[in-house]
Each structure stands twice: as structure tokens, then as C-alpha cells.
Amino acid sequence: MASFTIRTPCSSANIGPGFDVIGLALTLYLEVRVTIDSSTTSSQQPLNCRITYEDASGSTEKISLDPEVNLITRVALYVLRCNNQRAFPVETHVHIRNPIPLGRGLGSSGTAVVAGVTLGNEIGKLGLSKERLLDYCLMIERHPDNVAASLFGGFVGTYLNELKPEDIARIEIPLSEVLPEPAGGIDTGKQPPAPPVGIGHYRKFAWAKEIKAIAIIPDFVVPTANARDVLPKEYKRADVVFNLQRAALLPLALGTSPPDPDMIYLAMQDKVHQPYRQSLIPGLTEILQSMTPATQPGLLGICLSGAGPTILALATNDFDDIASRIIARFKSQGISCQWKLLEPAQEGTLVDTN
Numbered sequence: 001m002a003s004f005t006i007r008t009p010c011s012s013a014n015i016g017p018g019f020d021v022i023g024l025a026l027t028l029y030l031e032v033r034v035t036i037d038s039s040t041t042s043s044q045q046p047l048n049c050r051i052t053y054e055d056a057s058g059s060t061e062k063i064s065l066d067p068e069v070n071l072i073t074r075v076a077l078y079v080l081r082c083n084n085q086r087a088f089p090v091e092t093h094v095h096i097r098n099p100i101p102l103g104r105g106l107g108s109s110g111t112a113v114v115a116g117v118t119l120g121n122e123i124g125k126l127g128l129s130k131e132r133l134l135d136y137c138l139m140i141e142r143h144p145d146n147v148a149a150s151l152f153g154g155f156v157g158t159y160l161n162e163l164k165p166e167d168i169a170r171i172e173i174p175l176s177e178v179l180p181e182p183a184g185g186i187d188t189g190k191q192p193p194a195p196p197v198g199i200g201h202y203r204k205f206a207w208a209k210e211i212k213a214i215a216i217i218p219d220f221v222v223p224t225a226n227a228r229d230v231l232p233k234e235y236k237r238a239d240v241v242f243n244l245q246r247a248a249l250l251p252l253a254l255g256t257s258p259p260d261p262d263m264i265y266l267a268m269q270d271k272v273h274q275p276y277r278q279s280l281i282p283g284l285t286e287i288l289q290s291m292t293p294a295t296q297p298g299l300l301g302i303c304l305s306g307a308g309p310t311i312l313a314l315a316t317n318d319f320d321d322i323a324s325r326i327i328a329r330f331k332s333q334g335i336s337c338q339w340k341l342l343e344p345a346q347e348g349t350l351v352d353t354n
Contacts, residue, residue, distance in 0.1 A: 009345035011107035011149035016268030017246040022318035023149030025345040037091035056099035073118025105306035110146030114140040153348025207256030227307030239271040261293035268301035282333040
């Protein structure tokens with residue numbers, strides 16, 4: 001009986017002005033516990049894989065236990081099939097323990113994608129580097145800020161390389177490469193092409209040891225597709241320059257110890273995505289405008305986490321008071337919340353051989 005556990009941290013993307021560029025791994029971990037019973041030679045499970053799921057987040061969304069549908073195992077199958085393996089080893093049991101709320105802006109899908117490529121790498125004994133695994137992630141999740149943070153850990157800046165037209169056309173994994181017939185057609189997906197090398201890159205920034213992250217998680221979902229739909233097709237030059245100025249300053253501000261609250265607060269301002277998402281998140285405008293370092297001791301800066309609705313508040317102290325004030329704002333809109341005090345997950349995804 002072989003076993004191992006994958007631990008993948010959640011992530012917060014954008015961090016104010018860093019839209020689709022800056023990500024932060026946080027100490028809330030998706031765990032995938034895997035056992036393989038090599039004493040048997042056949043399995044009654046689809047694709048030799050049995051999935052069990054433990055929801056530790058309080059989410060009500062239903063998660064598929066079908067290995068052809070579940071995001072983690074489906075991604076693992078993609079990695080395996082790119083490397084000439086069609087299924088999981090016989091009698092594989094994948095137990096997923098998930099404390100990350102779904103659809104709340106904490107990178108739940110990106111975390112699952114990272115766990116999935118890692119699972120495929122481990123199950124298939126492929127020996128791929130994390131840098132190569134990032135290419136697989138970016139064939140599925142085209143926003144590098146979330147997946148790079150969850151894979152490599154820490155506070156990261158990311159970018160995508162220019163791709164060939166045929167690569168750009170692959171917006172996500174074609175179903176025919178992952179699913180059997182009839183979804184993929186007859187005899188399809190025997191060997192999907194491996195991703196191009198070096199699709200995306202990242203660099204880790206410093207993070208001041210005094211800074212912690214307060215995640216205030218409202219009890220409703222904002223689908224990423226909806227959050228993207230409200231964004232404009234074009235931006236004013238002044239708004240783009242506004243964000244570029246602050247995005248250039250933000251890594252230095254958050255990496256300097258002791259932190260400068262005024263600098264961080266100003267560096268976390270945004271005009272590219274948060275103003276347009278206010279209609280999806282009741283109370284967001286009031287929260288962003290009313291809480292500043294001058295009005296709230298300990299606060300450094302505040303922003304949407306990813307596409308929301310989670311609010312990320314960076315602070316050095318008075319965490320309970322900061323969270324209580326934001327929760328009270330949501331409560332006035334009839335919205336309940338939970339909150340977590342988190343830190344950067346510096347090591348990213350880890351595999352523990354039991």
C-alpha cells in the first residue's frame with residue numbers, strides 16, 4: 001500500500017491594482033490524500049479511481065465524485081494522458097479535504113488545478129519540475145496569479161509569454177482530451193499534446209514579517225464568469241496609468257519592514273476591476289471607502305480578494321476589531337460572514353510521502 005498527501009494553499013489574486021498579475025498564497029490548505037493498493041490487479045472503479053470528499057469549508061455546493069468530472073482528478077488525467085498513461089493505477093483512492101470556500105475569491109478552482117497537476121505528476125511518477133507543472137496549470141487556468149501563488153507559494157508577480165496562434169486557441173482543456181466517449185467522441189484523447197514549454201513565469205516578492213491577512217468571507221457566491229462580465233472592454237488611459245503606478249509600488253511597500261501604512265494603503269488602490277464589481281457585492285463601496293489606516297488602528301490596506309466577494313484586509317494588529325467592522329458592514333446588508341486570520345504560505349504546494 002503506497003500513500004502520499006498533497007497540500008496546496010489557497011490564493012488571493014489582484015491585491016488591489018495587480019489585476020491578473022499579482023497573487024498571494026495563504027495558509028488555508030486543500031489536502032488530497034492518496035492511497036494505492038498495489039496488491040490487486042483489477043479495479044471495479046471508473047478509471048481505477050475512487051474519490052471521497054470532506055467539506056471543511058461550510059460550502060453547500062455539490063462536488064462530483066466521478067473521476068471524469070471532478071476537477072482535481074480530471075486535471076490529473078490530462079497530465080497522465082499527455083504522458084502516455086490512460087488511467088490511474090489500479091485501486092487508487094483519492095480523499096479530498098477542502099476547507100476553501102468555493103466561489104468566494106480565494107482561488108478555489110486554481111488551487112484544485114494545482115493539486116490536480118501535482119496528483120498526475122505523483123501518480124504517474126513523471127518527475128516533472130514545478131516550473132513544468134505551471135505549464136500544465138496554464139493550459140487549464142489561464143490566469144497565472146492564482147496558480148503560481150498556490151504552486152510556488154508566497155507573494156508573487158506573474159506574466160504570460162506570447163503564444164503561437166494554435167496555442168492561444170486552446171483556451172482550456174478540450175473535452176475530447178480528457179473525457180471518454182461519448183463526450184469526447186469515439187477513440188479520442190489517447191494522447192493529448194503536451195503543453196508548450198514556458199507558457200508563464202513568476203517572481204517571488206519579499207513580504208514584511210509583521211503583515212498578516214484577514215479574509216472576511218461573505219456567505220454568497222460570485223461566479224468568476226459574472227465578475228468578468230461586468231468589466232469594461234476598454235479602459236481610460238488615466239485609469240490604466242493609475243493602476244500601473246500603484247502596482248509598481250505595491251511589492252516594495254509590502255516587502256518593507258516595518259510597514260508604512262500610508263504607503264501600503266495608497267498602493268492597494270485600484271480603478272481596473274473593483275469599481276465595476278461593486279454591483280455584485282453589496283456594501284463593497286462603503287467598506288473600501290470607510291476603512292483607512294487613519295480610522296482603523298492596525299489596518300494597512302483593504303481590497304477584494306480575487307473576483308470577490310471575500311474582502312482581504314492586510315494588518316499588523318487589532319485583527320478582531322478590523323474583521324468585526326467589516327462583518328458589521330455586510331450584516332447591515334443582510335449578509336452573514338465568517339473570517340480567518342491567515343499568513344503567506346511561503347512553500348507553496350508540498351507532497352508528503354506517508
